[in-house]
Each structure stands twice: as structure tokens, then as C-alpha cells.
Amino acid sequence: MTTYSRCKGGTTMSERYEDSYLYRLRHSAAHLMAQAVQELHPQVKLSIGPPIENGFYYDIEFAEPIHEEDLTAIEKRMKELSKLDQRIQRMEVTREEAKQLILDSTIPGMGAETSEYKLQLLEAIPEDQVISFYDQQRTDREGTLHRFLDLCRGPHVDSTKEVKNFKLMSIAGAYWRGNVNNKQLTRIYGTAFETPEELEHYLHLLEEAKRRDHRVLGKELGLFMFSPRVGTGLPLWLPKGATLRHVMTDFLQQEQLKRGYQPVVTPHIASIKLYEKSGHIINYRDKMFPFMEDEDGDKDTYILKPMNCPFHIEIYSSQMRSYRELPVRYAEFGTVHRYEQSGEVTGILRARGFTQDDAHLFVTPDQLQSEFIGVVDLMQTVLNKLGLTEFRVRVGTKDPSSDKYVGHDDNWTAATNAITEACDKLGLDYEVSPGDAAFYGPKLDLIIKDALGREWQMGTVQVDYNLPERFELEYIGEDSKPHRPIMIHRAPFGSLERMIGLLTEQYAGAFPLWLAPTQISILPIADRHFEKAEEIASELRSRLFDTRPLRVNVDDRRETLGKKIREAQLQKVPFMLILGDRGLEENTVGVRSREDGDLGEMRLSDFLEKLV
RNA sequence: GCCGACGUAGCUCAGUGGUAGAGCAGCUGUUUCGUAAACAGCAGGUCACCGGUUCGAAUCCGGUCGUCGGCUCCA
Numbered sequence A: 001m002t003t004y005s006r007c008k009g010g011t012t013m014s015e016r017y018e019d020s021y022l023y024r025l026r027h028s029a030a031h032l033m034a035q036a037v038q039e040l041h042p043q044v045k046l047s048i049g050p051p052i053e054n055g056f057y058y059d060i061e062f063a064e065p066i067h068e069e070d071l072t073a074i075e076k077r078m079k080e081l082s083k084l085d086q087r088i089q090r091m092e093v094t095r096e097e098a099k100q101l102i103l104d105s106t107i108p109g110m111g112a113e114t115s116e117y118k119l120q121l122l123e124a125i126p127e128d129q130v131i132s133f134y135d136q137q138r139t140d141r142e143g144t145l146h147r148f149l150d151l152c153r154g155p156h157v158d159s160t161k162e163v164k165n166f167k168l169m170s171i172a173g174a175y176w177r178g179n180v181n182n183k184q185l186t187r188i189y190g191t192a193f194e195t196p197e198e199l200e201h202y203l204h205l206l207e208e209a210k211r212r213d214h215r216v217l218g219k220e221l222g223l224f225m226f227s228p229r230v231g232t233g234l235p236l237w238l239p240k241g242a243t244l245r246h247v248m249t250d251f252l253q254q255e256q257l258k259r260g261y262q263p264v265v266t267p268h269i270a271s272i273k274l275y276e277k278s279g280h281i282i283n284y285r286d287k288m289f290p291f292m293e294d295e296d297g298d299k300d301t302y303i304l305k306p307m308n309c310p311f312h313i314e315i316y317s318s319q320m321r322s323y324r325e326l327p328v329r330y331a332e333f334g335t336v337h338r339y340e341q342s343g344e345v346t347g348i349l350r351a352r353g354f355t356q357d358d359a360h361l362f363v364t365p366d367q368l369q370s371e372f373i374g375v376v377d378l379m380q381t382v383l384n385k386l387g388l389t390e391f392r393v394r395v396g397t398k399d400p401s402s403d404k405y406v407g408h409d410d411n412w413t414a415a416t417n418a419i420t421e422a423c424d425k426l427g428l429d430y431e432v433s434p435g436d437a438a439f440y441g442p443k444l445d446l447i448i449k450d451a452l453g454r455e456w457q458m459g460t461v462q463v464d465y466n467l468p469e470r471f472e473l474e475y476i477g478e479d480s481k482p483h484r485p486i487m488i489h490r491a492p493f494g495s496l497e498r499m500i501g502l503l504t505e506q507y508a509g510a511f512p513l514w515l516a517p518t519q520i521s522i523l524p525i526a527d528r529h530f531e532k533a534e535e536i537a538s539e540l541r542s543r544l545f546d547t548r549p550l551r552v553n554v555d556d557r558r559e560t561l562g563k564k565i566r567e568a569q570l571q572k573v574p575f576m577l578i579l580g581d582r583g584l585e586e587n588t589v590g591v592r593s594r595e596d597g598d599l600g601e602m603r604l605s606d607f608l609e610k611l612v
Numbered sequence B: 001g002c003c004g005a006c007g008u009a010g011c012u013c014a015g016u017g018g019u020a021g022a023g024c025a026g027c028u029g030u031u032u033c034g035u036a037a038a039c040a041g042c043a044g045g046u047c048a049c050c051g052g053u054u055c056g057a058a059u060c061c062g063g064u065c066g067u068c069g070g071c072u073c074c075a
Helices: A021-040 A070-083 A096-105 A116-124 A196-210 A216-219 A239-258 A272-278 A309-316 A364-385 A409-426 A467-469 A498-508 A527-541 A561-570 A582-588 A603-611
Strands: A055-060 A089-091 A132-140 A145-153 A163-176 A184-193 A269-271 A302-303 A327-337 A354-363 A392-398 A430-434 A443-449 A454-465 A486-491 A521-526 A552-554 A575-577 A591-593 A596-601
Touching: A021 A055, A021 A070, A021 A145, A021 A163, A021 A184, A021 A239, A055 A163, A070 A163, A070 A354, A089 A096, A096 A116, A096 A132, A096 A145, A116 A145, A132 A196, A163 A196, A184 A196, A184 A272, A216 A327, A216 A498, A239 A327, A239 A354, A239 A364, A239 A498, A269 A272, A272 A302, A272 A309, A272 A467, A309 A327, A309 A354, A309 A467, A309 A486, A354 A364, A354 A498, A364 A409, A364 A443, A364 A454, A364 A486, A409 A430, A409 A443, A409 A454, A454 A467, A467 A486, A521 A527, A521 A561, A527 A575, A527 A582, A527 A603, A575 A582, A575 A603, A582 A591, A582 A596, A591 A603, A596 A603
Parallel strands: A392 A430, A521 A552, A521 A575
Antiparallel strands: A055 A184, A089 A132, A132 A145, A163 A184, A269 A302, A327 A354, A354 A486, A392 A443, A443 A454, A454 A486, A575 A591, A591 A596
């Protein structure tokens, strides 16, 4: 039997969240909410109500749709029920007793009309597992027994009075058992903590997180924009954002050149024939933009590309390949378009048009493992340079029960083994996730959280035996006979859009010097300093930093110094150079850093030395 | 796509049935200033769009579009 320790902040270092008091508290909060809902709306059908990372939810089928204002009443009822100090008691029962309880219409909330989900849950419980209910009861002044009984594995806290620092957050639709073909239930999200301070603190953190949201910062810092006239999920990159893209692509390009990649460039559209051959038309059609079909039928049908691979394959297969050429590594910052569902588009973290830092490696079976390891090494270099340390590694494999995949099982097995063996060899800490493969092969993904704690798939490496087969790719081996190469698809950033969105949130817009769209802002104090300021700017722009000219701007508005500093600070410019009479006379600048404030007067050459 | 919420000036927001408001940004003028917002004046809006209810709609109702939080799906 597990013992539970109580501690401030929910969990101790050594304790899993699932074993914590906070976890039980939130689970009980879900039950308390269900009880309140059931009293206010007696015809509801309850389904499941688990604790989650920052709170809890309960999925409920309502007879009438409910709205956010209804949450106030539910919250109020929860507070009342909490104070009644109902004991929460566990009952273990046999399967038959469980069924009788669920169908017993004399117990509030139970009975055949409202228990379809509970019955399904009961059926899903394995034979060898204990079946338990949790019962919260009280007797009112008139002596009437009130009761909330729920089929539940538990565990829970001892009394409803422990659940008092909570807040209902939002309403959402959620499909029963996560399946789109099932009925959509109403999910109510809430959060709960042990103390009012912790609850306040959490709500405060949420507010803070909103301020580092990449959509907010993207607007404030002038990185990118959207226009309804252009279309949902189609970002327009502003000068500063475009600069960021260039810095990032230059960096990666150079890393790739060092590793023997070759650049290629391919079109944005292709004849439908290409994608029929690749299998995208069958497997990916619903994610593609509408096809460009000629009404008169005179012209071929064209497709806006959702992936770059078929183009790179065409280049590979355009001539005979010898084993001596392999591995062939074609790299392209390839812009693709995918028609994401309208409810899924999220700023530049999930856009409908985005640029992958894509490459395709064509390798012999002998080379597969070392090339795979080389790719993982590149990804580590990239993560390191970008300063990303918090990520999860996921190996996405085929879901055996789904038919959305192409290719033979042998190939899938070989590819999956290649990935896991390489990971084991590298000592990577990864988890295997069935159903998260691409339709053509298994993959290794890096998962990173955004400001609001949502997880995003970033970099990816995919081993693919299937497209080479569909396109009948070959190389001539040492034995003078044709062999089939294996493909590795890989993107260390994942996409520029998603990576920039994430970096923006990670750094709260204060990009490190090498990434900052404006690295230095020169702030002349009065008109008579403008000319010299421009001179210094050109001088700085002629210097290379990280292989690129320094990015410098001059704030030549007729504003006070205080205002110029404030705005440069809000724009998160790493360095400000203040130029006034002192600077003209002594040939110096006042240096101010974004982080450390005033660094004093110094000669330009000294400042430049300090930069590197 | 589905469930819920929101849409007022370039931005952030106030305005719940009776003549559209504030701060910042913009423009004009004054100020030429040393480390996070100078001062004054001016201008700026089919209250997302379309339709309805009403003597009268930013406000109430319906639809469309867009955005946000989820679900499903994904880089």
C-alpha cells in the first residue's frame, strides 16, 4: 500500500504526481464538481473525471447545452457541498454488485437512463482488477440521506471539506473515449490546490504566460502578422521576423554543409501524378489544400505541396546511382502547405503554410545506423545552440489497429528497430508511442512545451523503406546489381515557424545576441548627434558577428533619451549605444545592456571587443 | 470540423436599448534633453460583416467571417 505524504506545492521531489495528495485532491474536486452538476442538472450522464497536470476535468453529457455562465452556479454549489464535510468512502464490490449499483435508480444519478457511460466503463475493467466505487454522503436536518456515488478507481481525499481552493476554468467539447465517431460530451475543466495562495499563484502564472505568448510578442516585437485577407494560418513575416529566419537558416545551413549535405530547391506545386505515386493522394488528401483543377480539362491538375519528399526523390532517381555516391543528403528549406482544421491553427506554432528545415538522406542498409546517429548528433548541436534544454524524445511507431499506414510490416519492423537500436546506442532517454508514426514510416520526435504548457512536436527523424519502394529507387551496389536505398527524412527545427514561435516564448522575446533581430540600437541624444550616430552604425554594420553583418539601427526620432531607452528596452534590443556631446568630444559611446543596464562610457573598439 | 468564449480607433481597453469614449501610437507645433514615457493642439470609428426585432441597436435575436480555450489531428 502506498503511503501519501502531504506537502506544500503538491509533490515532493521523490514523489510522483500520481501518488501525491494534490492528485487525490484534484480527483476529489472532479467528483465534487460532478456531484454539484448532478444536483443542478439531474438528467446528466457522467462519464470520466480524472485529475490532469494542472487540475482536473469531468466529461458529462448534458440534456441542454451549458454555457460558461453556468459555471458560476456549479462553483457555488461545490463550495456549499464542500462545507457539508461529506465523508468520501471507498467501497469494493463484485462486477455483479457494481452493475446493480449503477442501475439502481433509487441512488441519485444512478439508473438505466443516466448510466450508459458508466456501464461501458465497467465492461472495460479487466477481469482481474478490483472494482471500486467512491461514495460521498450526508444526512440533512430533516434526516434525508444525500449521496453521490461514482464508479472510480480512486484514490480520493477523506472528506469533501478538503476540496476548497478550486476554480472552474472552461468548457470544451470532448469525444467519448477520444473518438471522433463517438458522441461529443461536454468537458468542464477546473483546477484545485491545497491552499488559496497556491491557487492564486497558479492563476497569476497563467496571466504571466499570456504575456510571453508568441502571438502577443510576435505583434509587439514586429516579427510576423496575419491578415484575414491573406487567409487563416498564413503568416506574413515582418522585417524583424524575417531576419530571425535568415539567422536561423544560415546557422543550420552551415552546420549541414559541414556534414556533407547538398542544397536543392524545388517548386511549390507539382502535378497530381507525383503525389499519386507517393501515396499522398490516398493517405493525406484531407490535409491538403484544394487541388488546382482545370475546369476545361485541358491542363493537368496541380497540387500545392504538403511535403517535400517526392521532389527530392525525383532528383535522386533522375540518374543512375552508385553505392559510391551514397549517402546522398539533399537539404532544402522547403515551404509546404497543409489545410489544418480551422480549430487547430495556433499562431505560427501551427500554421497552414510553413517552412520545414527539411532534408532527405538516401542510404544503404549498412549506412542507416551511422547516418541516423549523425542526424541525432546534428539535432543535439542545434538544440544546444538554441539553448533548448527541456524536451522529450518520442519514438512514434505504427498503431497496429489502424489502416492509415503504407508499406509492408517487414519494412516497418526494420525501420522501427533501426531507430530504437540507434537510440539505445546513443543512450537517449526516449519513450515509445504507438500510433504516432508518419503514414510512411516510424519516427523519432522532439517534443517541447510552449508558454501555456502545451506540447509541440519539433524536430523529427523518420526512417522510410516505403517511399523508395513506391518510387522504385535504386543504387548499383558493389556486386553490380541494383539495390534499394533507405530514406531518412529529417528536420532538426521541425519548422522555422514552430521553432521561432517556441523560442520567442522560451526567451520571452529577449533573444540571445546571435539571434536578436536588432542587436544594437544607437540612441543619439540630440539632432547634432545624428550624423555621428549614422557613422557609427555603418562602421558596426561592416563588422561580422557570427558570419553576418551586425544588425544595428539608429533611433533618430526627436524624442527624449529616456523614451528611446524605454522603447529599445521593450523591444528587447541586447545593446544600446548612447551618443551625446561627451561621445562627440571623447569619441566614446555610453553602453547600456538589456540585462545589466548602464555599463558606462567606452570606445567603440572596446565595446566591439566586449561583444565577442 | 466539433464544443465553449470573444470581436468597439493602428494597439490596450471602457461603454447593456436613447447623440461613440480613454490611454498609448499617429499628425502639427514647442522643447535639443545623459540611462525605462517632455508639453500642447489636431485628427482618427459603417462599434467584424449580413439580416432581423424595435420609434430607436455597439447593446437584443439569427447567420457569416475572424480570433481565443479545448477535443480530434499534426511540423
